[in-house]
Amino acid sequence: MAAGACSTNTSVGDVEEDASQLLFPKEFESSETLLNSEVHMLLEHRKQQNESAEDEQELSEVFMKTLNYTARFSRFKNRETITAVRSLLLQKKLHKFELASLANLCPEAAEEGKALIPSWD
Numbered sequence: 001m002a003a004g005a006c007s008t009n010t011s012v013g014d015v016e017e018d019a020s021q022l023l024f025p026k027e028f029e030s031s032e033t034l035l036n037s038e039v040h041m042l043l044e045h046r047k048q049q050n051e052s053a054e055d056e057q058e059l060s061e062v063f064m065k066t067l068n069y070t071a072r073f074s075r076f077k078n079r080e081t082i083t084a085v086r087s088l089l090l091q092k093k094l095h096k097f098e099l100a101s102l103a104n105l106c107p108e109a110a111e112e113g114k115a116l117i118p119s120w121d
Contacts, residue, residue, distance in 0.1 A: 020118035022095050033100035037082050040070035075106050095119065 017023055034042075043066060050056055059067075076082045089099045098117055107113035114120045 019097065020121060022097060022119050024097070033096045035074075035076070035082060035086070035100055035103045036070050037074040037076040037103075040067070040074040041079065041082075043067045043070060073104070075104065 017025060043063065046063075047059065047067065050059060076085055085103055086099070089103060092099075094102065098119055101117045102113065105113070105116050107116055
């Protein structure tokens, strides 16, 4: 998730979409965000299921590119760590977009976080 790329304003119905104001399309209201590490675990699980199936299917190029991307940018390597990070960040009452951005980016300083997460300006 590239937080900085989300700062463009586009109109969605009556509401203007703007990540810096935490304004997202209606579809996002009922959805959850995933950390890159969670996506990687899900894709790895799917890959293992495919490999152990009797009629193994070839995984798509998009699937493999996404798997490689999430492997490269996953900050947390096991379920326990992911759960702990999520739990810690949920205590901070962050918007789900901010939570995922913060966990994926892991800024080293507050100033870096403010520069990368548009709603923190």
